[in-house]
Amino acid sequence: MQETTRSELFTVPIGPQHPALKEPSHFRITVDGEIVTDAFVRLGYAHRGIEKAAESRNWVRNLYLFERVCGICSHIHATAYCLGVERLAGAEVPPRAQAIRVLVAELERIHSHLLWLGVAAHEAGFDTLFMYSWRDREAIMDVLEGLTGNRVNYSANVLGGVKNDVDDAQRGAILRAIDGLEGRSYHYLDVVTTDALFLQRTRGIGVMTRNQAEVMGAVGPTARASGVTRDVRVDAPYAAYDRYPVVRVVESAGDLEARFVVRMRELFECYRLIRYLLDNLPPGDLRGRMPRRIPEGETVSRVEAPRGELFYFLKSNGSDTPERIKVRTPTICNLTSVVKLVIGHQLADVPMILAGIDPCFSCNDRTVQLDEITGGSRIWTWDELRRNSREDGHGHRD
Amino acid sequence: MDTATSLAAILVFPSGFFLLAASLAYEWVDRKLLAKLQNRVGPRWFQPLADVVKLLAKEEVIPEGVNRFLFVGLPIVGLAAPLTAALYIPLAGLGPVFSFPGDLIVTIYLLSLLTMSIGLAGSNAVGRFSLVGATRTLTQLFSYEAPFLLALLGPALVARSWQIGTIAEAAGERWFILTQPLGFLVALIGLMGKLELPPFDAPEAETEVVAGALTEYSGRGLALFRLGKDVELVLGLTLVAAFYLGGVEGPLAFFLKTLGLLLVVAGLQAVLARLRIDQTVGLWWRFGVLLVLVQWGVTWLLEGAWR
């Protein structure tokens, strides 16, 4: 009895509700004094049953469903979905539409990286950086709003193309915002690489070697900070990335500082790409022809979300609803590394290491609880569910 | 001093109501300055008072499994200790209400009592965040208390007195910040560590241990602890100003000097990232104590040369 009380006292639960987490998930951190000896993760608090729900919606409605997997990287989810469906349908997407997809995706990457910078700085107790980076992020939010009408869930994609064009006024607004942000980003890069106190919290903390990153299947900036050259935009160019090539940003240190540096340097790559893209925007239509019925088939759609590789598997059975859509978000790949990396670190470093992968639990949790996404038509209570399972002749558990 | 004057001094001015009001005002100045430095709007002037009123009006939840007497009593001790200490400190530019040879030591002990109460309150509550926070609070107490005390003893050494009033008088003759810059630095940073202000706020780092030792506190207890910290902020600033910035003769000098120090403190809070608890301890014992000892050595040599 005494023994269990002791061991329980020194298990620190982080989540499902905890100030360090902006979204619900549950980590059980066992500590010996301040040193972490074990970590355990439990997900599912933001499960919304999107994969299941997708099977009962038609291809067009699903676009709006998948855009809502994540509130930060909504565009990239919609892009992955659209690219997959268009490949299944054999539809041609006009080059201008593909370029605008890339434009919005890169703007989204800027906004996501700046948001992450703020969150990570906050975890390190550096609230001034948090406030400044979020203030600057507003510039991108305004640009996205001007471009698509929305600050989040831009809905820029439609099947076969994009919804909004970019006119000269918007082009000017984007360039102005980027010019302003570029100077700020240099400043932030300077801060995260030279501020002595901040470096105490990042340099040499949460080191993941290249080999570890490969084995644990890390993706995105997390992997690139460990020297793994994985970037879908370069490896398998989608949308218009073959016409607007990206320079891969790789760091080798593998610690938290490298993760900061990779994301900051990616910002400059985004600025460069957007400028180049706006100067070389191909003329033409915004939408291609899209058949209403999608032929039978399977395809894989991979894109580089701000957090890493986003993987969609789509299977069509020839009807107007998909047979199966599987979404594998980058966070689930990177989360494995967190659970392994925190062991041996201080408790104070846990939020930082967790933030280092830029986790997004809404992205992660997609599948089951079916109550919220159906437009409030009906709420499914647990009792009903139990009854349902009993009627099906399955056992149930109280 | 007759009983009526003493009572008035304890209850109204300079301790008591005046001190509480000043504490809330200083908390507001601190928050507002920090907000301005972080490019935020910041709270309105009555926000700290509103917070306290709100907390006092709220239900105080006493968790199961705690010692109720300690749980209720510790916040009272936590506020009473700095209020008592205020009587020995030259507040608002006036001399201390009470004074005796050696009151500096008593005052410093009284100022530590708040942190002790917070640490004990955290250990008393059975929550894990409270326990981790309490461990950190007490660890920090042991690390910054020595350098802070030593830094305050620097001017005392020159004034050849343990009495705050005498030291403040000696400080009025020349600014010790000029002759003892290292001591001033350690005293100011020590004060921040004492109050668990950023970047020394590891004991209550919200992203790790929620609210640290005070996680389980709500309502009255939390309000009293917060008030206690605010009072200690004013007292600490006064002590540092009185010892190092040429004394606090008169209300104008008092407000100017303490608010000037507060500006520096807010600036430091804004530009520094939080230290881990091991880094805090390391910083203090490796550099804080060393700096003070160097300062002592230099002071001793110079004083010896003058005499």
Added chain:
Amino acid sequence: MMPTEKAIEIGRELAERWSWRLETRQPEPTRLDVILTSPADLVPVAVALRVQRLGYLAAVTGLDRGPDGGTLELLYHFCHGAAVITLRLSVPRQGAVVPTLSDIIPSAESSEREIAEMFGVTFEGLRPAGYLYLPDEWPEATYPLRKDCTPPMLAGAVES
């Protein structure tokens, strides 16, 4: 990094010419499907892919062929550059047991747990722990991503 065509070619040789002699398909230029015939092949083929550095395990997809088809299909997607090599393994809907890959690929654990919870496949060797995604009070033997799990509320959402 080797080019996509080369990766696909090596993958094909690995699957077709080695002792397990598996059937392959190439549904798209960048994709290679390897049809596994028994769960016992899974671990050796995955090890072979790793040894040849043919990508990392990007995802595990579960497919339900429906109550009539009687089988579930597990798709292990290995990505290398633009190439996606998919190991396809068919298992019965009831009582399927598949060896875990988490011993050789640590990141497989979360994917396998998801499949176990959503489709009811047992992964042999996966260390037991409660649900990863499903709520703790989720009824047993209810696998939400199976086709015959059709809660009444979804009826209203289906449209033609």
